[in-house]
Amino acid sequence: MTSKAKILVIDDEPEIRRLLKVALTGHGYIFSEAASGKEGLLEATVFRPDLIILDMGLPDIDGLEVIHRLREWTEVPIIILSVREQESDKIPALDEGADDYITKPFSMGELLARIRVALRHHTNTQVEPLLEFEGLTVDLSRRLVLVNDEEVKLTPIEYDLLKELVINEGKVLTHKQLLKKVWGKEYQNENHYLRVYVGQLRKKIEPEPAQPRFIITEPGVGYRMTLTRKQKLTDQEA
Helix, strand or coil: CCCCCEEEEECCCHHHHHHHHHHHHHCCCEEEEECCHHHHHHHHHHHCCCEEEECCCCCCCCHHHHHHHHCCCCCCCEEEEECCCCHHHHHHHHHHCCCEEEECCCCHHHHHHHHHHHHHHHHCCCCCCEEEECCEEEECCCCEEEECCEECCCCHHHHHHHHHHHHCCCCEEEHHHHHHHHCCHHHCCCHHHHHHHHHHHHHHHCCCCCCCCCEEEECCCEEEECCCECCCCCCCCC
16 A cells, blocks of 8 residues: 555546546545536645646646646646647647646556655755665766666766656656756757767667667657666565
8 A cells, every 4th residue: 555645537438537536445545526617626736735636628727727727736746648649749748747648548557656666755845965776876976877787878868858757767757858957958958968968878878779778769858768766675674
């Protein structure tokens, strides 16, 4: 069972809300629901969820407007769950402030995994100076990167790109978000910069650069860093 995080589902399909209620309460989450954008915005202020699952095609307000209004006052993680699967739908939602985007039909196992990642990331708003994962260590205080305990030399741009991906581990970052953060807002349409540097970074940190394990491409949208936290031995195991 998880700790009792509160999840608000904003979706106009009763069947989806029923399915999610059974699955989420069965995994220890506290559940609330809304069938429209206006109802969802009101419920968010009363229920104060730890995470919101939002459909884009609501009967009254478009999902983008709901994200925009939520982001005026809260940084709570928002996972989009929508039948809209075009890049032209995904990118604006992520740029507006959504944390993740899953298309319907969806795997419940994948959704639960994305929820765990989003909640963990939101909880760790204070970034740890030492981030240790299986096969990769990033020491933010010393700008040091280790792959399998061996130091890897990165250029300043490569390091800044890796840092941004790592501290947002599990979250989809759009091309525009990464370019703006690493190069500056005047470069946010220069996608070829990103392709070149992601390729260089993969050659330095991936076991098999042609089949990346860490930096996952979200086609047409951006990138997601997928990492496994290093398990620390207990006294008994040691």
